[in-house]
Amino acid sequence: MKPLTIGKVASRAGVGIETIRFYEREGLIAEPPRKESGYRLYPEDAVARLRFIRHAKELGFSLKEIKELFALRVDPETTCKEIRERAQAKIGDIEDRIRALQRVKRALNGLVASCKGRGPVSECPILDALGQDGAKCC
Amino acid sequence: MKPLTIGKVASRAGVGIETIRFYEREGLIAEPPRKESGYRLYPEDAVARLRFIRHAKELGFSLKEIKELFALRVDPETTCKEIRERAQAKIGDIEDRIRALQRVKRALNGLVASCKGRGPVSECPILDALGQDGAKCC
DNA sequence: CTTGACTCTGTAGTAATGTACAGAGTTTAG
DNA sequence: CTAAACTCTGTACATTACTACAGAGTCAAG
DSSP states (O other): OOOBOHHHHHHHHTSOHHHHHHHHHTTSSOOOOBOTTOOBOBOTHHHHHHHHHHHHHHTTOOHHHHHHHHHHHHSTTOBHHHHHHHHHHHHHHHHHHHHHHHHHHHHHHHHHHHOOSOSBGGGOHHHHHTTSSSGGGO | OOOBOHHHHHHHHTSOHHHHHHHHHTTSSOOOOBOTTOOBOBOTHHHHHHHHHHHHHHTTOOHHHHHHHHHHHHOTTOBHHHHHHHHHHHHHHHHHHHHHHHHHHHHHHHHHHTOOSOSBGGGOHHHHHHHSSSGGGO
16 A cells, blocks of 8 residues: 555545644654655555544544543553543543533523513523522522 | 622632633623722622623533623513523523533443453454544444 | 732733645646 | 646644733722
8 A cells, every 4th residue: 555645644534634734743643754855654544543533532532632542552551441441431521511511401491481481681580590609500 | 788899709709800801801791880090890790790600611601602691681672582582592502412412422332332341452442443434433 | 108919901821723824845647 | 848736844823711921000907
């Protein structure tokens, strides 16, 4: 397989060229070999790595966390268990966020229910509720 | 009740002084009256408003969204009905966000389930799955 | 009345995550 | 061979949500 130029890698991985160079600067991907001209020449698996980054980001990992995942992989002491634990911690984070949103939703639903949809805004119970110190919102 | 200086408001609302001035610049809180000296003098309810912002932020609203909520209240033409409609739209947004997070969570759960937590990282299915093109993660 | 704490404006910096040129050199299709 | 497309470096800009001064003026306790 021929090495790929940055543009090919970008289109195959579904990211921008600038993004790849950015990731290189940030240490998320290795500096690839270059042609004499200075053009970057990527092996095939650079595409997989960029896809990994993209998917992990979609799953709510920050670049920093992704970098940590890579560091784990590089470290020969790391076990599958550790990766799994990270994923589980992430699930916990996501559950927290879901719960927080559900609280907001419940609060808004309650407010909507208490609002007849008539009268001036000054009498609308919706906005007052969030000004309290915690109680009404959760 | 005496008007409060910015420092008092900040400590009561649990935010920084600079944050308050920042919110003022951003239009999240009104410019308060001033003393001759130029010192800001806040009415009590500024504290409630800042708490509102803080709580809403903790619940995942961006400052922009919070501003939109306030905009509803400020407009004298706004009726309770409009607030209610906005609140309902907001509920829809929140439901979307919850669903997105649940998709992520399901994906991560699937990955965790496929990982026995044993063996070297090179055999971890979680990392493999992230390298694939989309299918495994959604 | 002095001194230390407070506040003012205005500017600049931070972190995260890119995106957008400018200006120059390189590669490739026709 | 030429022109279009591509890539290079380096810098600057965008967004969100603050945070940190600098230098000057103000307030309040003792």
